[in-house]
Amino acid sequence: xxxxxxxxxxxxxxxxxxxxxxxxxxxxxxxxxxxxxxxxxxxxxxxxxxxxxxxxxxxxxxxxxxxxxxxxxxxxxxxxxxxxxxxxxxxxxxxxxxxxxxxxxxxxxxxxxxxxxxxxxxxxxxxxxxxxxxxxxxxxxxxxxxxxxxxxxxxxxxxxxxxxxxxxxxxxxxxxxxxxxxxxxxxxxxxxxxxxxxxxxxxxxxxxxxxxxxx
Numbered sequence: 590x591x592x593x594x595x596x597x598x599x600x601x602x603x604x605x606x607x608x609x610x611x612x613x614x615x616x617x618x619x620x621x622x623x624x625x626x627x628x629x630x631x632x633x634x635x636x637x638x639x640x641x642x643x644x645x646x647x648x649x650x651x652x653x654x655x656x657x658x659x660x661x662x663x664x665x666x667x668x669x670x671x672x673x674x675x676x677x678x679x680x681x682x683x684x685x686x687x688x689x690x691x692x693x694x695x696x697x698x699x700x701x702x703x704x705x706x707x708x709x710x711x712x713x714x715x716x717x718x719x720x721x722x723x724x725x726x727x728x729x730x731x732x733x734x735x736x737x738x739x740x741x742x743x744x745x746x747x748x749x750x751x752x753x754x755x756x757x758x759x760x761x762x763x764x765x766x767x768x769x770x771x772x773x774x775x776x777x778x779x780x781x782x783x784x785x786x787x788x789x790x791x792x793x794x795x796x797x798x799x800x801x802x803x804x
Contacts, residue, residue: 646682
């Protein structure tokens with residue numbers, strides 16, 4: 590009489606090997622994306638004439654003033670405006686939690702201090718993520734030729750998202766040496782690599798906007 594074979598069990602050793610292989614594979618992907626984020630951001634060509642400059646939002650201090658990242662982004666936007674790259678600047682970013690003003694408003698204040706005329710500034714003040722920056726700005730300037738202004742580590746993902754909403758996109762990034770520190774830059778590149786992976790998963794699954802500050 591035939592005897593039933595006992596079910597084969599996957600040993601703990603093979604489970605551990607599988608987990609280690611998966612972790613190693615993910616680490617290689619993460620490191621590759623980090624390198625791509627850095628190289629892409631620091632090798633952008635000079636920008637040409639456009640319809641508008643779009644300064645992407647970042648942190649706002651408790652007093653309502655622009656934080657370091659938003660200040661340097663808005664400063665670069667003002668420099669490009671002074672060079673005649675575009676006739677208007679869009680400040681994009683909603684109101685962060687527990688802050689008295691929007692990122693767009695804080696950006697506008699920096700631009701005004703740097704002699705950008707108020708009439709040349711538009712505000713998109715409802716977005717809470719990079720993807721929403723693109724969507725809400727597309728409602729203001731559909732199919733426009735734009736220069737997206739952000740930190741260099743942010744440019745790869747920002748470019749992907751803005752192009753997906755119909756923009757003719759050029760990119761201008763704040764150089765790493767203008768960031769707060771090497772550690773801060775490394776942390777930001779790491780986070781951007783994770784955000785790119787999440788964007789891929791989100792698009793694959795058809796999930797809605799990621800409302801995590803900065804993503």
